Structure formats: structure tokens, C-alpha cells
Amino acid sequence: MEEQTGNDREMSSEATQENLAEEIVQHLNNPVTDIKPIEKQYLGNIRSVRKEGNRFYFSDGDAKVEVRIVSDEIIRVRLAPHGVFLDDFSYAVPEVDQKVTVFRMSEDRERYAIATNTVTCFVSKENFHISFADNVTSQVMSEDASPMHWEENAEFGGYYVFATKKCNAEENFFGLGDKSGNFNLRGRRFQNWNTDAYSYGWDRDPLYRTVPFYIGIHGAAAYGIFFDNTFRSYFDFGKEDESKTSFWADGGELQYYYIHGPHMMDVVKRYHSLTGTHQLPPRWALGYHQCRWSYYPETKVRDIARNFRERRIPCDAIYLDIDYMDGYRCFTWNKKYFPDPKKMIKELSDQGFKTVVMIDPGIKVDDNYWVFKEGKEKRYFCRRSDDYYMEGHVWPGRCQFPDFTNPKVRTWFGGLYKELVEMGVAGFWNDMNEPAVFGSGTFPNDVRHNYEGYRGSHRKAHNVYGMQMVRSTYDGLRKLQRNKRPFTITRAGYSGVQRYACVWTGDNVASWEHLKIGNIQCQRLSVSGIPFAGTDIGGFSGEPDGELFTRWIQMGVFSPFMRAHSAGDTREREPWSFGEPFESINRKFIELRYRLMPYLYSVFWEHHRYGFPILRPLVMLEQENISNHYRQDEFTFGDKILVCPVLEQGATARQVYLPKGQWYNFWTNELLQGGAEYNIEARLEDMPLFARAGSVIPEYPVMQYVGEKNVDELLLNVYYADYEVNSFLYEDHGDTFAFEQDIYLEKKYNVRGDDRNLYIEQAVEGLYTSMYELYDLRVIGLPFTIGKILVDDREVPEFSMDEKNCLRFKTNRNFSRLQIIAS
Ligand code: GLC
Numbered sequence: 049m050e051e052q053t054g055n056d057r058e059m060s061s062e063a064t065q066e067n068l069a070e071e072i073v074q075h076l077n078n079p080v081t082d083i084k085p086i087e088k089q090y091l092g093n094i095r096s097v098r099k100e101g102n103r104f105y106f107s108d109g110d111a112k113v114e115v116r117i118v119s120d121e122i123i124r125v126r127l128a129p130h131g132v133f134l135d136d137f138s139y140a141v142p143e144v145d146q147k148v149t150v151f152r153m154s155e156d157r158e159r160y161a162i163a164t165n166t167v168t169c170f171v172s173k174e175n176f177h178i179s180f181a182d183n184v185t186s187q188v189m190s191e192d193a194s195p196m197h198w199e200e201n202a203e204f205g206g207y208y209v210f211a212t213k214k215c216n217a218e219e220n221f222f223g224l225g226d227k228s229g230n231f232n233l234r235g236r237r238f239q240n241w242n243t244d245a246y247s248y249g250w251d252r253d254p255l256y257r258t259v260p261f262y263i264g265i266h267g268a269a270a271y272g273i274f275f276d277n278t279f280r281s282y283f284d285f286g287k288e289d290e291s292k293t294s295f296w297a298d299g300g301e302l303q304y305y306y307i308h309g310p311h312m313m314d315v316v317k318r319y320h321s322l323t324g325t326h327q328l329p330p331r332w333a334l335g336y337h338q339c340r341w342s343y344y345p346e347t348k349v350r351d352i353a354r355n356f357r358e359r360r361i362p363c364d365a366i367y368l369d370i371d372y373m374d375g376y377r378c379f380t381w382n383k384k385y386f387p388d389p390k391k392m393i394k395e396l397s398d399q400g401f402k403t404v405v406m407i408d409p410g411i412k413v414d415d416n417y418w419v420f421k422e423g424k425e426k427r428y429f430c431r432r433s434d435d436y437y438m439e440g441h442v443w444p445g446r447c448q449f450p451d452f453t454n455p456k457v458r459t460w461f462g463g464l465y466k467e468l469v470e471m472g473v474a475g476f477w478n479d480m481n482e483p484a485v486f487g488s489g490t491f492p493n494d495v496r497h498n499y500e501g502y503r504g505s506h507r508k509a510h511n512v513y514g515m516q517m518v519r520s521t522y523d524g525l526r527k528l529q530r531n532k533r534p535f536t537i538t539r540a541g542y543s544g545v546q547r548y549a550c551v552w553t554g555d556n557v558a559s560w561e562h563l564k565i566g567n568i569q570c571q572r573l574s575v576s577g578i579p580f581a582g583t584d585i586g587g588f589s590g591e592p593d594g595e596l597f598t599r600w601i602q603m604g605v606f607s608p609f610m611r612a613h614s615a616g617d618t619r620e621r622e623p624w625s626f627g628e629p630f631e632s633i634n635r636k637f638i639e640l641r642y643r644l645m646p647y648l649y650s651v652f653w654e655h656h657r658y659g660f661p662i663l664r665p666l667v668m669l670e671q672e673n674i675s676n677h678y679r680q681d682e683f684t685f686g687d688k689i690l691v692c693p694v695l696e697q698g699a700t701a702r703q704v705y706l707p708k709g710q711w712y713n714f715w716t717n718e719l720l721q722g723g724a725e726y727n728i729e730a731r732l733e734d735m736p737l738f739a740r741a742g743s744v745i746p747e748y749p750v751m752q753y754v755g756e757k758n759v760d761e762l763l764l765n766v767y768y769a770d771y772e773v774n775s776f777l778y779e780d781h782g783d784t785f786a787f788e789q790d791i792y793l794e795k796k797y798n799v800r801g802d803d804r805n806l807y808i809e810q811a812v813e814g815l816y817t818s819m820y821e822l823y824d825l826r827v828i829g830l831p832f833t834i835g836k837i838l839v840d841d842r843e844v845p846e847f848s849m850d851e852k853n854c855l856r857f858k859t860n861r862n863f864s865r866l867q868i869i870a871s
Contacts (some may be wrong), residue, residue: 462524
């Protein structure tokens with residue numbers, strides 16, 4: 049593991065924008081702790097076994113292991129080195145037990161076997177090895193290479209805890225959330241310790257978030273391991289010994305979930321069943337967002353807004369970074385720069401812009417500042433082991449930090465957003481919540497936390513601090529905004545953070561390498577349970593040229609979160625900053641995001657309701673094809689659009705792999721056979737995109753912001769296929785929770801073609817009423833000339849062929865069955 053160092057810097061007084069911009073603060077890593085070889089203790093032979101409901105307890109006479117059936121496909125394992133389990137509490141998993149159906153235990157001479165309907169957990173009597181096998185194929189998916197083990201921690205009490213599994217020769221690994229190297233994790237070692245990793249590079253570790261969840265694939269089948277431990281944790285995927293995969297942590301309990309596949313998609317969906325999915329965001333959050341450190345004073349903000357509208361480049365949100373505050377005091381305004389924020393926000397809103405502002409965890413030590421006074425009086429700030437305040441320097445100078453692991457503190461802090469919400473601020477951006485402290489990197493280990501009443505030092509709470517901060521923001525907004533969906537962004541997080549916020553990948557760099565890193569990072573976050581993610585388009589530090597910025601915008605169209613952001617010491621970075629031809633190409637691609645809005649929104653719904661990831665890497669589409677375990681720069685958005693970002697400077701074409709099936713080139717409508725590689729033209733104004741044959745992709749007219757226009761007719765792009773494909777369209781109010789009372793529409797289209805017919809069936813669920821009456825159908829790739837079209841057995845009187853040779857006709861939105869028949 050490479051040790052990262054940073055230049056320490058003390059921030060003694062209030063930082064000014066100028067000196068921050070000049071020097072760009074050194075964001076520091078905590079040095080990697082040495083792993084001292086202390087004597088390890090291992091589980092011995094099994095001496096007793098006991099069953100309690102869906103839990104089985106095995107003991108070697110001293111240590112105890114609990115095996116708990118969570119569902120047919122998920123089994124949890126816990127270790128108590130001296131027989132006493134810790135409190136069963138997790139920030140990641142709100143409810144452990146799912147639908148527990150039938151399970152039974154049997155034993156033979158060598159081992160116990162606990163079988164659900166789909167998976168069997170074996171516990172070997174002799175050496176306490178635990179393994180999991182598929183009931184149908186008998187394939188052993190995960191198997192201990194040595195018994196679970198531990199080391200006493202003399203300094204803090206408790207144990208360092210370890211698990212070591214066999215790593216199969218052909219096995220590859222994916223997941224772990226926030227890592228910056230290759231998508232496939234095999235042969236590498238990682239650690240999780242949320243870190244402010246300013247200008248990180250390829251393979252720098254750790255980064256901002258902790259997701260101790262990985263997926264293994266071997267013999268064409270997938271499984272997952274979720275090591276739910278918030279302490280600093282480590283994963284080794286065959287690096288130290290290529291036949292072993294290990295995970296361990298500096299404290300806490302050895303507790304992990306085995307999650308059965310056999311498909312990688314099943315594993316991810318089941319991981320979501322434990323840790324939750326992302327809430328449905330307000331629809332405007334899917335638009336293009338423009339950010340910078342910082343837009344101020346308000347004339348600058350107005351200027352940015354005016355430029356977007358005059359240049360006809362769509363945009364939904366403008367961000368205010370730290371300089372909108374008075375001396376970086378959260379929940380205040382710098383009245384010199386923003387004399388009447390409410391008026392400005394209203395003006396922006398009248399032009400269709402949402403205002404998003406930053407809130408950091410560091411609260412300035414200042415007895416004349418109400419937030420500090422309240423927090424101090426209520427004893428809501430973190431304290432050191434001997435009860436002295438935890439103080440550290442961040443943007444405002446000397447700060448104290450709310451203990452967000454205390455539910456009372458979260459309620460208090462969540463309420464502080466009231467005034468900003470009343471002024472019309474529509475979204476909140478929580479930054480620096482690893483938590484980051486200048487100089488020391490983060491809090492010292494001895495800082496105490498409430499940890500929902502279970503208590504713990506910073507060693508235990510560090511990795512959940514950011515998640516609990518944004519939880520406080522999210523919950524506060526849910527109360528303050530009543531029935532309106534909150535929009536929140538966080539930098540740090542732990543597994544489950546997706547229930548409260550979307551994320552961006554932190555302080556990246558304007559380089560081609562970072563375009564590649566970001567592409568992989570968003571896919572990795574997506575399969576690790578954090579689907580709503582994006583990079584700082586253009587790169588935070590450094591200067592992109594027009595080409596790099598445009599290629600980044602193109603990829604950004606298919607980042608679930610699409611936001612351009614840049615550091616204060618860089619040149620202006622808006623979609624028009626590089627002149628022509630870049631401005632026009634940027635416009636074309638941002639417009640594409642808005643044209644695809646009904647599709648993107650439907651994919652978010654599929655995630656929220658069913659737990660499908662939003663971005664799907666090729667390995668997830670075809671895990672049985674080993675080449676796909678190494679292909680990392682293409683993905684699908686949902687399952688209908690294949691995206692092949694252009695990641696090389698000066699490229700005019702790129703190699704793409706099309707998964708099995710048939711694909712239409714999105715730009716030319718050319719039909720290509722999948723299961724093969726192609727060289728596709730990719731001049732600067734193009735990025736290779738493909739639509740899966742059989743898809744129905746809904747399209748809106750270009751809008752300057754979400755909801756600008758009413759849609760009277762919905763354009764449905766139907767891509768002919770000679771096989772059967774289902775598509776979704778989701779619709780609702782766009783920013784309320786009425787969908788929880790069934791006020792939504794989920795439309796399902798089934799498309800099926802043969803050489804003389806194309807059938808489209810529609811089924812509708814939910815009580816929402818669409819704003820349009822008609823569908824405008826555009827059928828691509830029909831292999832026959834059209835004789836007639838029947839909609840619910842009535843013939844369509846008029847149809848035509850457009851300039852791209854696509855069939856066009858209109859029909860009422862309420863049809864159930866549509867048939868296009870050859871002449
Ligand atoms: C951190 C954030 C960055 C932000 C800056 C100033 O570096 O990661 O996005 O612009 O702080 O608030």
C-alpha cells in the first residue's frame with residue numbers, strides 16, 4: 049500500500065478567498081497506520097452449536113460465531129472473540145431481517161450445513177472454516193482459507209479483526225465504492241478511511257468514502273461480501289498471496305454479509321435491500337448544474353445566469369461555494385457580496401434556475417455567532433477524551449464540529465437550514481465532512497462520539513461522520529420542505545449514504561487521466577450502492593483545454609449527477625468559455641441530456657424502486673465473458689443506452705465492444721450485431737452512443753431547464769428488434785412525495801418483432817395523469833415496408849417516413865396494443 053503524504057499547512061486565522069485561491073489548501077491524508085505483527089488468535093474446533101430462531105451460534109468453548117439467515121440469499125456472520133457480541137447496531141443496515149423463509153440445519157461428521165432455498169452455509173467442525181455454496185450448481189462461491197482471527201488491541205481495548213478467504217485462480221473483484229484505479233480490483237490492496245484527497249491521482253488510496261462491499265466473480269457466477277465495519281478497514285484481493293482474499297479492520301466486530309448472486313446484478317440489488325436505495329431526487333436535479341469556487345458577488349451570479357439563457361445552453365442549478373457566507377460562517381450571508389439574497393434567488397428562480405449552497409461541518413469559534421453559541425450551550429460539539437473541545441482549523445479559522453452521530457445534534461443542525469429554505473435555496477452541498485481539518489488531516493483518534501447512544505471514539509465514528517452530517521441535512525429538509533424532495537450532495541459517506549444524498553468524486557484534476565479515472569469511479573460507485581454520482585466536469589484543479597472540457601461534458605451527459613465545477617485559481621469554466629466550436633458542441637450535448645430527461649428519470653425510478661444500479665459496466669451485462677472483467681471504459685445508462693466516452697486526446701474514432709444482441713448507432717441509426725468489437729467514428733462533435741434494439745426511449749423537446757415547457761405530445765423512439773424487450777417510462781409530479789401514495793405512472797412497453805410485424809404492448813400502473821394526450825411514435829429500423837398500423841385493432845389513418853427513413857405516426861397515449869404490419 050502506498051503511503052500518501054501531503055504538505056501540512058496550518059490555517060491560523062480566517063482564510064481569505066485570495067490566499068486560498070493562491071495556495072489551494074493542502075488537503076491532507078491521514079498517514080496509513082502501520083499494521084504491527086501482533087499475535088493473532090484463531091477460532092479452534094467447534095465444541096457446541098445452538099439455534100435461536102433464524103440465528104445459529106457456534107462456539108469453540110470461548111469464542112462464538114453467529115450465523116444469521118437474513119433472507120434466502122443473504123447470510124450474516126459475526127464473531128465474538130470471547131463469547132460476548134457487541135451491540136447489534138449499524139448505520140448502514142437499518143433492518144437486518146428480511147423475508148426469512150424456510151431454512152434448516154443438518155450435520156455430518158465434518159461439518160454443519162445451514163441451507164436456505166438458494167444457498168447453503170457450511171461450517172466445518174474441525175477448523176471452523178465457513179463457506180457458501182449455490183444449492184443448484186453446488187458451486188462453492190466463498191470459502192475461508194483460515195478461520196476468522198483477531199488480535200487484542202492493548203491501547204484502545206477490543207480487537208483487530210481478520211477474515212481470510214480463498215481467492216480462486218480465475219476470480220475477479222469489483223466494487224469498494226470510492227477507488228481511483230482500474231475497475232477490476234484483483235491483485236491490489238485497499239484501505240477505507242475517509243480522506244480529503246485533494247488532486248488525487250490514479251490508484252491513490254484511501255479517498256473520500258468508505259464502502260466495504262465487494263463483488264467476486266468466478267466460474268461465471270457472482271457473490272458479494274459486505275464487511276459492515278466502520279473502523280479503518282482493509283481489503284486484499286490476492287496481492288499478498290494470490291490464492292487469498294482478506295479483509296480486516298482496526299476495531300469493531302468481524303461482521304459480514306454473504307450476498308448470493310449468481311448474477312452481479314442480483315448481488316447489487318440485494319446489497320441495496322440491506323442498505324437502501326437512493327430516494328427519488330427532484331427532477332430538476334437531473335439537469336445540468338453549474339458550479340465554481342466561487343461565483344460572487346451577486347452581479348457575477350446574474351451574469352452567469354444571463355449567459356446561459358442568452359446563449360441557449362440549458363442549465364438547472366447555479367451553486368454558491370463558501371464565499372457566499374460571512375467569514376465562512378455556515379448559515380450566514382456575506383452582505384457585501386449578497387445584499388439581498390432572497391431577491392437574487394427569486395430572480396434566478398424566475399429564470400428557471402435553482403440555487404444550491406454549501407454547508408460545511410466546521411463551525412467558527414466565535415461567541416458572537418449564533419450557531420456556535422447554540423452548539424456550545426447545548427454541548428453539541430465533539431470533545432476530546434478528557435472533555436476538552438475538539439478544535440481544528442478549516443476555512444473560517446478555528447472551528448468546533450457538531451457530533452452528527454448524536455440524533456439530537458442532527459435534529460438541531462437539520463433545523464438550522466430553515467432560513468435558507470425560506471429564502472428559496474433549493475439544494476444543499478455538504479463538503480469537508482470526512483471530516484477534513486487543515487494540518488492534521490482529520491480529528492485525533494481520541495475524540496468521543498455519541499454513536500446513537502452506543503458511544504465510540506473517532507476510530508469508530510470517523511467513516512460515518514459525513515454520512516450522518518448529510519443525514520441531518522436530508523432529514524431537516526424533509527421536515528422544512530414538507531412534501532418537497534430534498535436535494536443534497538455530500539463528499540464523504542459510508543455504505544447507506546445513498547439514502548440521504550448524491551455524491552461527487554471530490555477534488556479531481558483537469559487531465560485526460562482524470563477523465564478516465566472519473567469514468568471508472570462513477571461506474572464503481574454505481575455498482576457499490578452509490579448510484580447518483582458525478583465528477584467535477586472539466587476537473588477541479590488545473591486548466592483543461594476546449595477539447596478536454598468538451599469530452600468531459602459529453603461523458604457528463606451520462607453521469608447520473610452532471611455538474612461542472614472548478615477551483616478558484618483557475619480560468620473561467622463555463623460551457624462557452626472555450627469559444628467555438630466547443631460552445632456549440634457543449635450545447636448539443638447538454639441539450640441531449642434534456643432530450644433524454646424522461647428516460648434518465650425513469651432509470652432513477654428503476655433504481656429507487658427496484659435497486660437496479662444506474663450505470664452498468666460491461667462486466668455487469670456479460671459477466672461470463674472474461675474479457676469484460678477488464679473492459680472498463682464503456683457502460684450502459686439504465687439498460688437501453690450504451691455509452692462509449694472518448695477518453696483520448698485528439699481521437700477521431702474509438703474501439704467499442706457491443707454486448708450480445710443488436711444495437712443501433714444512436715446518431716446514424718445503423719444496426720450493428722453485438723458480441724463484437726467495432727471501430728466507431730468519434731470526432732469531437734460525436735461520442736459513440738448506441739440504443740439497444742427493442743428499446744422504447746422517450747424523448748422531450750429541448751428545454752432550457754426542467755419543466756420549462758409543457759409536453760403536449762411525447763416522442764417515443766421505438767427501436768425494432770426481432771426479439772422481445774421490455775422498457776419502462778416513469779412519470780410523476782417531479783418534486784413531491786405523492787408517488788408514495790401511488791400518484792405516479794409506471795408504463796411498461798413490451799416490444800417484439802418478426803419479419804412482417806412489430807408489436808408494442810403497453811401496461812400502465814399508478815394514478816398520475818400524464819400532461820400529454822398523444823404519443824408521437826418514431827420507429828427506427830423496420831425491416832419491411834409498411835402496409836398498415838393497428839392501434840387496439842383500429843387502423844391509424846396517417847403515417848409517414850421521415851428524413852432518416854423512420855416511420856412516424858401519432859396515437860393516443862392510452863393504447864394497450866399496437867401492431868405495425870408489412871405490406
Ligand atoms: C473543497 C471541495 C471543493 C470546494 C472547495 C471550497 O475542496 O471539494 O469542491 O470548491 O472545498 O469550498
